[in-house]
Amino acid sequence: MNDESKKYIGKNVLRFEDDRLLSGKGVYTSDLNFPDQLHLCFLRSDTAHGKIRSINKDKAEKLKGIYGIFTHEDFKDVPPIKSPSRMKNYYATNQNILCVDKVRYVGEPIAVIVADNRYIAEDAIELVDVEIENLEPVINVKDSIKSNSAILHNEIKSNTILERTFNKGDIQFKRDEKILSVKNNFSMTRKSPVSMETRSYVCNIDKINDALTLYSSSQVPGVIKDALCQFLKIPGNKLNVVAPDVGGGFGGKASLYPEEIITVLLCQKFKRPIKWISDRFEDLMSTSQGFEEIMEVELFFKSSGEFIGLFGNIFGDVGSYSIYPWTAALEPMQVAGFLQGPYKIDNFNVNVKCVVTNKPPTGPYRGVGRPAAVFAIERLIDIASKKLKIDPAKLRLQNMIDKKDFPYKIGSGIVWDKAGFKNCLKSALKIIKYKKFKKINNKNNKNWIGIGIASYGELTGIGSKISVAPGMPLNTGTETGIIEIDATGSISATFGIASHGQGLETTLAQIIAEMLGAKIEDIKINQGNTSFIKHGTGTYASRSAAIAGSVAIKSSKKLKQQIIKIASHIFETNKKNIHVNEGFIFEKNTNKKISFHELARAVYSDMETLPIKLRKPLIALETYDPIFGATTTATHIAVVEIDSETYKIKIRDYVVSEDCGKVINPMIVDGQVHGGVAQGIGAALYEELRYDESGQLQTATLADYLLPTTCEVPNIKIEHIEKFLPDNLGKFKGMGEGGTIGSVAAIANAVSNAISHLNIEITELPISRDKLYNLIKSGAK
Amino acid sequence: MELHNSENKLNIKFKLNNKFVEKKVEPRLLLSDFLRNNCGLTGTHVGCEHGICGACTILFNGNPIRSCLMLAAQVKNSHIVTIEGVANKDEYKDLRQALKKHHALQCGYCTPGFFITIISLLNEKVNYSETDIRKKLSGNICRCTGYTGIILAVSEVIKKRYTKEIS
Known part of the structure; x- marks a missing residue:
């Protein structure tokens, strides 16, 4: 046997x-109904930055079916949400569960209505008069950091709530004429995670034991329970947080939200079940957003193609508050943290500023910082390859960290180990039949073909020695x-x-x-x-x-x-x-x-x-506890076709060669890659939360915030490399986010390659059809 | 969910998953909310309430429609079929198997809406190509799967069911 x-x-x-x-x-939070339950609806700010002069709820309170309308006055004992960090030069913001005096983004909750049902609660909202005195809205990072800018948080006295510089090697190295460089400013606009199930909370009370159960569409019930017990001074054995079937998260359901706290507070107050289900409009303007970064970066290299330095400034637009528990450091610091990618670069100097603006708080979104980082470095490498007249795949292979270099510490301090960087790149090149694309010349073609490569490294399955968010004092390991x-x-x-x-x-x-x-x-x-x-x-x-x-x-x-x-x-x-x-x-x-x-x-x-x-x-x-993390890597290659008359961008072919260690279920791993790439396609070509100069969200429906459909996501070829096994017990590496991390840059490079005969580089994403049209028409470089 | 202005309620009779139903509804009640809260059929999901995502798709007199864009009062004398009405039908066993086999769902929130759209596509009994299938399903949004598994599953079922009839 x-x-x-x-x-x-x-x-x-x-x-x-x-x-x-x-x-x-399936039983999702919104499917739960308890006898006697009451429903909540939030009255949200329609002004990006302002002082609340008055709130008159008299008329609304008289409406039949209304049980109460509450403002900050009613929750004076509840402390503001404050997200601590061990990072130096960090200022935690005070986020009140309902606005006190000031509003800081369109969509911020000002009051909550308790009613028999949502229909009546929405009727009541119409009857509440809120008078807000407008303050100067601070919408762009570059305006926000100006010395004469309006200040969002008076107690902090600056809109830059965190600044840090990462240094490695000789940052003063001689820039003699033999050293070449390429420099560019890249930017990504805001995205929403858009899980198909919106955020939802139902709190039920066990009156006999005076115990609460919060059903939450959360990715992090453990974090939420500990935070609620701390904020609301509830003993741990009197509160249970349950995440039943949850309809996607992608990071948007991984933070603590004011609505979640208020649902619990009102359940305590009314001693009845309380239910709040976000509608899509609220979800787009109040669920944590991501990816809004400006990256001014310069790559130095020798004429041989050897990379020698990477310098830059990262400006992260973190929105109005430093989100709990991840803090505002999460996304911008990870841009710097992973900017170097899987390449040997001895000299590294990157400054990061986390800057508040009058937009919703940012938080984790699939890939966190790395889609932006990979976009910047992988675009720079393609631009460098043009300058050097070296094939972009060859230039990557030349500079990629080899297995003999492991463990390799990159400029930000992250250590790469046991990862098939080169194996993934070589495998992807082979599958896409890279050589056949070298002859492409789009000059006289109606359809422009382009190919784009992106390789990356990420740290996954992270143990207790490393905070998932830099400086966060919470054990996620x-x-x-x-x-x-x-x-x-x-x-x-x-x-x-x-x-x-x-x-x-x-x-x-x-x-x-x-x-x-x-x-x-x-x-x-x-x-x-x-x-x-x-x-x-x-x-x-x-x-x-x-x-x-x-x-x-x-x-x-x-x-x-x-x-x-x-x-x-x-x-x-x-x-x-x-x-x-x-x-x-x-x-x-x-x-x-x-x-x-x-x-x-x-x-x-x-x-x-x-x-x-x-x-x-x-x-x-x-x-x-794996103590440290595992290095996951992949190379993505996209082939795009642009119609030179309509500027429609079609993804013709797509390959992912990925190394996630030992694969537990190939079908599920492939599913994560497919879904991640689809979100990267959205981020690269379609999705954008557009805020106007007054801070109003211009894309507040799914008719305006465009998600990829069956017609925009191509078939994807996937290869698993299982040669480099990490140190953890299962030899597993995490891979839920990689699809998004690699695809944004691969598509940006492919589009740039397709229009290279026009001498135009893609530096801002998403590159929608109208943006591409304007870019080409203006001949901007 | 009981609505407050009961004096304005309308009486509706209709067929729901092959059973006759009679209910009183407020004129402004959305069909999606009515099915979920008044009829207890929570398999119909609400994703956007403005007709884009397709999570709330149901069959209205045999045609797929967005239940978030209709009022409950409009279903008077009609036949409504929700996911609960087709979930155990042998007729769609091949589809359920194919969706599982090709990992066509992850969080499952969009799945009932897709399922209804797909069965109305299958009922056309046409040997659609992958391109056609992609067009036909483009009114439903899935944020998890990148659609790969859905397209593979539907293509496989269509091929198995309808190739012979065409050739």
Whole structure:
């Protein structure tokens, strides 16, 4: 008999989530209704920057079906949300759950209406008179940092709430004539994560125990529970946060929101269930936004093509507040942190300013900082390759960190290790048949063809030594996993993660089935519920499969040892002779076998088979911390075709060669890549939250904020490189964000390549058709 | 959800997933809210409430429509089919299998809307090409999958079902 258990890791196991979701039986927060529940609606600021002169709610309060209208006056005891950081030169902002005196962005909650239903609550909003005295709106970063700019937070006295310079090597190196450089200003505009399920919260009260349960469409129920307990002084055993089925997140549901706190407060106040479901309009203007960066960067190199320096200034538009718990450092610092990419560059000097403006707070959005960083460096490399007359693929390979260089510390201090940088690039070039694109000359063609490459490195599955957001004093590096066999022999496995589309109910079951020797269908994964586990955070930062997957291995091994010990007693044999597979325990070379059910009976129910000392519950509880992170990498290559008459940009071909370590479920990994690339296509070509000079959102519906549809996302070829395994237990690397990280730059390079005969470089994204038209017409360079 | 101005309520009779239903509704109540809150059919999801995302797609007299763009009062004497009405039908077993096999859903929020759009496409009984399928499904937004699995699944079902009839 084979010693090994049935293999599940690396197999396309179909998802356990699918049956309920396909039949409309998924339970999302908005699907929950409790008897006597009341509904909330928020009155939001229609002014970007102003002083609240008065709020008159008399008329609205008289409306039938209204239970109360509350402003900051009613929540005076609740402290403002303040996101701490260990970073120097950082000023935390005070974000009140409802505006006090001042409004700082269009969409900021001023008052909350409690009503029988949302329809009536919206009627009431119309009847509340809010008088706001306009202050000068601060909309652009470059205006915001001017000394004469209006100040958003008077107590901070500056709109730059964080500044840091990253230095490495000789920053004064001689710029003699042999040293060449390319310099450019790149910018990305604001995006919204746009999960199809909007943010939603329902808080229920258990009046007997005076305990609350908040159902939240959150990616981070653990973070939310700890924060609410701290902010509202609720004992941890009186509040449970549950993330049921969650309809996507992409970072937008990974922060603490005022609406979430208010839902809990009003449930406490009314002692009735309270429900708030965001509509799309609110979601586009109040869910955390991302990607708005200006990057003024210069790459220095020798005439041989060898990179020698990367200098720059990053200006991050963080919106009006430093978001909890990630802080305003999150996105702009990661732009600098990952700017160098997978390349050897000895001299690095990048300054980062995080600047507040009268727009909604920014927070995590898939890729966080790296889509912008990769856009800047990969565009610079293409521009450098033109100057050097060296093929862009060759120039990348020449400068890429080789396996013999590992571990390699880049200028920002991040360490790359065990990653197939060159393997991914070479693989992608081969799949796309790169050579055939060298002959392309678009000058006399109606359709312009272009090819673009982007390679990147990212840090995933990060342990406790590194903050997921720079300076954030919150441990995101550990996961606890509890695996239990109950008296019936069925298996429950519980984690602190919060799956919202990643299929973790399936992938974690695959790992446990293989490691424990269990039948996969006997395993139930519990997650997204803070009552299950003493400390957990959730699912974000490409961490769950890597860290929870690793702790699943650790707990499975521990439990298996217990099973083997018991079985060896039952079979009266040495532990070495025990084999566990597919829910049965065997004695090798005999026909003896028992099921998990029979084993559980021996442990829990039958008082004769086992001595008392072996009748301990079948539970393994382990915690795992990878300490550092794993280097994930990929190369994306896009081929685009631009219609020279309509400027329509079509993606003709797309390749991703990626290294995410050991693949748990190829189908799910591919799905993450496909979805990530689709969001990158949106960021590169269509999606833009446009704010006018007064701070009004011009793209507040999905008819204006354009998401890619079936017609804009091409078929994508994916190759997995599994040669470079990281140090964590499972040898897994995170890969949920990579699709977005690589695609933005690959498409920008492909579009630039397609119009290279016009001598135009793409420096601002998204490059929509009208922007491309204007760029070409103006001949701007 | 009980609405307040009960004096204005309209009486509607209609067929919902093959069963006759009679309800009183306020004139302004959206069909999507009515199905979810008054009929308890939460499989119909609300993604934008302005007719772009397609998550709330249902069949209205056999045609796919956005339930967020209709009022409950408008369904009088009609036949409405929601995801709950087709979820267990053997007729679509091949589609459900293909969607699972090709990993055509992740968070699942857009899935019921896609499912309804896809079955009305299947009911056309035409051997559509991938390009046609992409056009036909472009009114539903999925933010997770990049559509790859959806297109593969639908192409496979259409090919299996309708290739013979054409050739």
